[in-house]
């Protein structure tokens with residue numbers, strides 16, 4: 001450590017689950033961090049909403065303030081851990097304009113306002129670090145931004161929301177319903193009292209927007225991400241998947257389509273049990289990356305949690321601190337490729353469709369002709385009984401690749417067919 005370097009002032013905005021753990025790590029490991037960085041890290045202030053709130057780690061009152069400006073303008077590096085859009089956006093703007101580098105874990109903000117934040121950072125010669133914004137403790141932003149900077153990423157499939165992975169895993173391993181599994185997730189602290197952002201797929205969509213922007217050098221807004229949650233997943237979906245050697249996961253899929261287009265989507269997905277993502281259980285996260293030269297890579301670990309996420313934040317703080325001492329331009333976000341973002345209707349994938357149909361002769365031929373009319377070929381078809389009293393049977397069909405547009409036409413046709421009693425499920429299939 002150089003004795004002539006003055007301490008680097010770190011301003012913490014937010015001291016909740018993540019912020020209080022970042023504070024703890026910086027205080028407890030200060031000597032080790034000073035050696036790694038080359039100068040001491042000193043917390044200049046901690047912005048909170050309420051000075052008296054209970055915290056996971058007891059931060060001395062002398063650090064706490066409700067005066068945002070004093071923390072931002074009195075720091076060399078600003079760490080935003082408030083969450084949400086405002087006032088986080090204004091605080092980051094002020095920090096960048098005053099010459100500070102920024103570290104943030106805020107996926108909502110980046111998925112909605114990433115381009116303007118990165119454009120401002122580039123204009124003022126600052127850097128924005130955001131490793132913790134996707135998949136918590138798992139290093140995925142830096143690998144995409146730096147390690148794979150010379151490669152061409154073709155596809156990313158991620159389990160990037162621990163709450164939904166826990167719920168689906170619970171449904172599969174215990175046979176519980178969606179509602180009971182959600183309740184269990186809430187009891188264990190994996191799901192919020194209002195679980196909409198997680199079970200509706202919106203949290204994963206924000207992460208898909210960030211990953212796509214980075215991997216494909218194209219601005220992708222959260223509204224560009226087709227989003228479906230897991231609320232409609234039933235035991236029937238899980239059981240039919242199991243019988244066909246698949247498992248159901250909520251996946252964020254970010255992919256190149258042809259030469260000039262990309263697509264980003266979040267939805268429940270069937271993946272073969274042999275796929276590496278199928279072994280991701282409980283509340284864990286994993287990101288599976290395919291690129292032209294490196295082939296297949298998988299990043300796995302804790303996708304949330306105060307201390308786990310603080311690890312990723314601190315990695316960014318160390319990088320920002322080294323840049324503060326040594327200078328250098330760092331890597332700015334690039335959106336030079338400007339690839340077209342395809343609408344969901346144009347996406348081509350496979351589907352599993354579960355149909356309750358009348359148990360009558362000729363039904364299979366009618367259904368088969370509907371698939372044939374739309375040029376949708378069937379890979380597997382399983383027939384099973386519903387229960388001994390029922391006059392109906394279940395057909396579980398897995399298709400070969402077809403477009404979303406054709407699939408929706410097929411669903412319309414099936415709905416208007418008398419022998420089809422109910423369409424009990426339709427789930428996309430990936431990773432085959």
Ligand SMILES: NC(=O)c1ccc[n+]([C@@H]2O[C@H](COP(=O)([O-])OP(=O)(O)OC[C@H]3O[C@@H](n4cnc5c(N)ncnc54)[C@H](OP(=O)(O)O)[C@@H]3O)[C@@H](O)[C@H]2O)c1
Pocket residue numbers: 013014015016017018019047048049050051053080081082083084086087105106107108132133136303304305306309
């Ligand atoms: N928790 C995780 O596992 C996790 C994982 C990955 C990423 N993240 C991201 O990390 C960020 C922080 O998450 P968190 O779970 O630590 O949040 P949190 O527990 O809700 O903490 C938020 C903190 O920000 C402060 N705050 C909120 N609004 C404020 C305002 N208007 N002015 C001043 N202070 C304000 C709160 O003050 P008080 O303490 O006074 O209420 C609190 O200290 C979010 O962007 C989140 O998406 C979290």
